[in-house]
Amino acid sequence: MDSLDTLVIGAGAVGLACAARLVGTSPDLLIVDAEAAVGTHTSSRNSEVIHAGLYYPPGSAKALLCLEGRERLYAWCAAHDVPHRRIGKLLVAVSEAEQSTLEALASNADACGVHDLQALDQAHLQRLEPALHGVSALLSPSTGIIDSHAYLQSLLAAAERLGAQLALHTRVDGLHHDGDGWIASGLSAGQPFRIKAQRVINAGGLFARQLAQRTQGMPAARIAPSHWCQGRYFAYSGRSPFQHLIYPMPEANTAGLGIHATLDLGGQLRFGPDVQYVDTLDYSVDERLREPFAQAIRRYFPALDIQRLMPAYSGIRPKLVGPGEPAADFLIQTSAEHGLPGLINLFGIESPGLTASLAIAERVARHL
Structure with a gap:
C-alpha cells in the first residue's frame, strides 16, 4: 500500500489552495477528486467576485477570512498572472425605505474592518x-472580479511545481485510522485503491458531509449538516449598461443577497443568483425563470429588455443551515473538536469561499 504525508480530498478552490500552501513542508502530497477536472462544482459555478467582506458578522470566520483572503487573493493574482480586476461594487438603496438597511451595512462593514466604502447620493x-x-448607494472599491478557472489552474500549477500530484476520477469511499495513519479507500478510474496518509484534509465541498459519515470513529454529533442551495444565473446579451457590479439590498429571510448584476472579465453582464434549496445535483436553468428574474432586476434597472435575458448557468452551495434559518459560519473542524488525529474537515464552505480560499488554507496549515 502506497504511503504519503498529506492527502487532500477535493480539488476545488479551497482544496487546491490547501495543497499549494502545504506542499512546501509536505512535498509528499496527493490531491484527489472524483470528477474529471478540478473545480467542477461550487468553485467554477459562481459570480466570480472577489468580495470585500461587507456582510458577515464582525469577528466571524467568514468576516476575518474574507478580509485576509481578499488581500492574499489580489496578491496571488498579481504574482501568478491570474486575470482579475478591481471593478468596484455599488450597494444600492432603491427607495428611501431601504436607506436604513444601507446604513446598517456600512456600519457592519466598518466593524468588520472594511473602511473604504464611499457613500453616494x-x-x-x-x-x-x-x-x-x-x-x-455605497461604493466598494475593494470588490473585484476574477477568472476562477485560471485561478484554479494557478493553484494546481503552484502545488505541482513543488511535487504535489493530482488524481482525478478518484473517489474516496472510506477513511479509517489504523493507529499509525489514515487509510483511504475507494475507486480510482474504476479500480479499487487503498492509500495511507498521515494527514487528511476533507475539502469535499458539497460532499464533505458524506465523507465525514464514511470516516470511522467520527462522532455523529460532530458531522455537520449539509443543505444544497442552488443559485441560477441569466446572461444579458449585448453591451452592458453597467460599469460596476450592482448589488441591491439583501432580501429579508432568504439565504442570498438578492439577484445582483455582475460582469465577467470580457464585459458580459449576468444577473443572479436566486436561491432554491435542492436535494439533487441539478445545474439546469429553466427559461420560465426569466419573468421572476426580470421583476427583481427592474427594481434597480427599469430599462431592462427581457428579450436580452438568456439562461446561463447555475451553481450549488453547501450550506450548514436550511431555508429560513440564520446564516451559519464556516466550520473548520480540527482534531481538537472531533478527537481524530491529523484530520481536518471543512464544512459549509460557501460564499465567500473563493475569496477566502488562501486564508482558509493558511488557517488549515496552522492547525496541522
Missing part, C-alpha cells in the same frame, strides 16, 4: 451609472 449615483435606479 442620488445625483452622484446617476452620474456614475445612468441606467441604475436608486436613491443612494
Whole structure:
C-alpha cells in the first residue's frame, strides 16, 4: 500500500489552495477528486467576485477570512498572472425605505474592518451609472472580479511545481485510522485503491458531509449538516449598461443577497443568483425563470429588455443551515473538536469561499 504525508480530498478552490500552501513542508502530497477536472462544482459555478467582506458578522470566520483572503487573493493574482480586476461594487438603496438597511451595512462593514466604502447620493449615483435606479448607494472599491478557472489552474500549477500530484476520477469511499495513519479507500478510474496518509484534509465541498459519515470513529454529533442551495444565473446579451457590479439590498429571510448584476472579465453582464434549496445535483436553468428574474432586476434597472435575458448557468452551495434559518459560519473542524488525529474537515464552505480560499488554507496549515 502506497504511503504519503498529506492527502487532500477535493480539488476545488479551497482544496487546491490547501495543497499549494502545504506542499512546501509536505512535498509528499496527493490531491484527489472524483470528477474529471478540478473545480467542477461550487468553485467554477459562481459570480466570480472577489468580495470585500461587507456582510458577515464582525469577528466571524467568514468576516476575518474574507478580509485576509481578499488581500492574499489580489496578491496571488498579481504574482501568478491570474486575470482579475478591481471593478468596484455599488450597494444600492432603491427607495428611501431601504436607506436604513444601507446604513446598517456600512456600519457592519466598518466593524468588520472594511473602511473604504464611499457613500453616494442620488445625483452622484446617476452620474456614475445612468441606467441604475436608486436613491443612494455605497461604493466598494475593494470588490473585484476574477477568472476562477485560471485561478484554479494557478493553484494546481503552484502545488505541482513543488511535487504535489493530482488524481482525478478518484473517489474516496472510506477513511479509517489504523493507529499509525489514515487509510483511504475507494475507486480510482474504476479500480479499487487503498492509500495511507498521515494527514487528511476533507475539502469535499458539497460532499464533505458524506465523507465525514464514511470516516470511522467520527462522532455523529460532530458531522455537520449539509443543505444544497442552488443559485441560477441569466446572461444579458449585448453591451452592458453597467460599469460596476450592482448589488441591491439583501432580501429579508432568504439565504442570498438578492439577484445582483455582475460582469465577467470580457464585459458580459449576468444577473443572479436566486436561491432554491435542492436535494439533487441539478445545474439546469429553466427559461420560465426569466419573468421572476426580470421583476427583481427592474427594481434597480427599469430599462431592462427581457428579450436580452438568456439562461446561463447555475451553481450549488453547501450550506450548514436550511431555508429560513440564520446564516451559519464556516466550520473548520480540527482534531481538537472531533478527537481524530491529523484530520481536518471543512464544512459549509460557501460564499465567500473563493475569496477566502488562501486564508482558509493558511488557517488549515496552522492547525496541522
